[in-house]
Amino acid sequence: MNALASPIFIRLFVKPPLVPLLIVATFVNGFWSVGNLRTLAEAVSTDGIVVVGMTIVMIAGGFDLSVGAVMAMGGVAAVVLLPYGIVVSAVGAAVLGGVSGTLSGLLVTRLRINPFIATLAMMVMVRGAVLAYTDTRPVVSLDDTFLALGGGYPVPYAFMALIAVIALAYLLLNTRPWGRHVYAVGADERAAAMSGLRVQLLKTQCYVISGSLSGIAGLLLAARLGTGSPIIGESTPLTAAAAALIGGASLRGGEGSVAGAFVGLLFIGCLVNVMNILGVPSYYQRMTIGGLLFALVVTDGMLMRLRPR
Template sequence: MAETDRSPPLVGWNLKLSASSFHKLSALFTLACLIIVFSFGNPAFFSINNGLTVLLQTAVIGLLGIGMTLVIITGGIDLSVGSVLALSGTVTGLCVKAGIPVAPSMAIGVCVGAACGLFNGFVITKMRITPFVATLGMMLIARGVALQLTGAAPISRLGEAFGVLGNGSLFRIIEKGANGFPKVVFPGIPYPVILLAIVAVAAAYLLNRRQIGRHIYATGSNEEAARLSGVAVDRTKMIAYTLSGALAGLSGNVLMSRLITAQPNEGVMYELDAIAAAVIGGASLMGGIGNISGTMIGAFIIGVLRNGLNMAGVSAFIQQILIGFIVILAVYIDQIRNRR
């Protein structure tokens, strides 16, 4: 009987992999088409500087999207990541302003994000409140706390060291020009991009190679069957939401570091970008389906689309409309896939 109880979530997980892979290939084809279209529309699209701009814009969306993917696979949703991003970045800025070194301050900011995620998980699993309502409440709480701590004013003059994470790069090559001024030979690989790659690899390893990853898929595929199979469903959900909050905190550090200013009003609507990246990349809002590579493709689709439209002079409002339609289309395709 024990073997029979264990099979449903694992079998369901394996059956859904092929559908998820097909969705990921479709997203990859869409990304390639966008790059081709925008490169023909503007020759500067393929320049090194513009490529770095796309990577930097995608880094924050990608980090949030990874955490969102973990939550969505469990069958949940996290609407608080944008506000948690702002709160974590604000706390980091306040710590730096108080004289704490940058690295410990950023660690404190990530811990604040993880605490918000843990609270979300507790409310959802122990108080039995739906993820939508629980994370909506945290969205308001985190934003309110960030505004209260700062009086709705930005925290500036945080020093050059605070901006290293967001604006620094690896392997940057600078030479002295003929006129005596420094000349950038190679801009290097931005630290946010390296951080995104490390987090993506770690999250993919967790989902595909660790027991907690299989438990996350099993919980989203069939929660009751997973519970009967011995999966600690509540613990699994709390881990997923805690990781989502921690990554939101890390995203807050990256974004505030890029600005070299802690802004309590940052991160508005970022949760929708994170959800869009996950869904476009193949994650199912019904739970049980999703992967990190697909989310990365979805994040780059959003980043490339916004960058290309900006270069074409399309307003931010039109961009929101287009991304909204893309999300609706992605969810519709997901529903068709689930019905089949």
């Protein structure tokens, strides 16, 4: 039975078939056109930056439901701060996201609140604050420099930013002691603490990274849309969690990679893109992604039970 939990089994049979999906997409009219591929790159860029943060948190044994609300906050903050310059706008979005991540991390590590409950509370609080500040209306930007960030042809600037974030996160997790410590904390928090690792600080840092990346993603999305919307990102936690799980992350922590999560995001992005081309209604698309996440969570739970203790 334990053979079912082996990495080879997971790679071959559990992870979704991205390559077959791309082959099927070949027969969908217009999928491989330059315009559609650019649309796909735009679609996965901002969610992808959020996915990197979510993956880091999950590797550490946590979870972050607040990423969508923080992304909305980052977009609104970026537009509001534009009169002070693009640099202040970007820093403000990242810092506000980092502050929300810090609060989530402290709730989880200091008060020992379940990550789902802690970040759910943060999600509701941040979303409510953004809706109150904007009076539920989007904040419009007419700044040409800011709007240019949402462009880029044929490769969107946001997609370039995503590749840079993935590269930095990969180096941080795989070549630095900090990354090894995060994996150790996620694999066995008690053993990590006994070996001298500062578990609470490490986990809080992961939430700070997730929050900051969500804020930056909000900025880039606002630049593409031309507005900072208080209602964006409602389905982002679902997408981010699904991508991370597809990429090999586990709800119990200690597993996963940003490269794998990127592949998971590409799978979801291609699936949604194909459904858009075929004219599948949005509610069926959400049902599909929700069903995928349900299957991934069930599979992850089964594999956790099958693995030797």
